[in-house]
Amino acid sequence: MDIELILLSIGLICIILSFFIGKSTRKSEEEIENVSISLHQETNQLKKRLRAVEEELMIGAAPVTNGQQQQQQQQQRKQKPVHEIIINQILSLKAQGYSVPEIAKRSSLSNEEVIDVLKSRGVAL
Structure with missing residues (x-):
């Protein structure tokens, strides 16, 4: 109790x-x-x-000329490496038959950056 x-x-x-x-x-x-x-x-x-x-x-x-813009873009590409996931995406899209401009649009990169990635991985254009 x-x-x-x-x-x-x-x-x-x-x-x-x-x-x-x-x-x-x-x-x-x-x-x-x-x-x-x-x-x-x-x-x-x-x-x-x-x-x-x-x-x-x-x-x-000051306004930038075309030549200066291209130089700046090249310098930015050299300074900013492309992430491995984006590289894999680029390679996959190329294997599926997409063109460089289409790949650039889908990966939010410039055509030159896509070409550089493909060349660095030994993919024929």
Whole structure:
């Protein structure tokens, strides 16, 4: 009989405590949600400011000639390696019979970059 009373009293205490603990976790969840929303808003504001600064820089830049553009594109290709997944995609598309411009469009690369990848892997054009 004593064990039953002890277990019953422990159960009642746990039920009462669960009401108080539940409220504090709800407050914590609300605070986390508010912080998340404010962080998202601040990130969006920073992106807008960054776009504005980029536009200002582009307006102030001198016009680039075709020769300079080609040189810049070649330098960017040399500096930025193509990821292995993209290379596999290019090889697969070439094996399926797609042309270089179609492969370039599907892989978001320039025709020259696609040609460079195919040549580096020994694929005949």
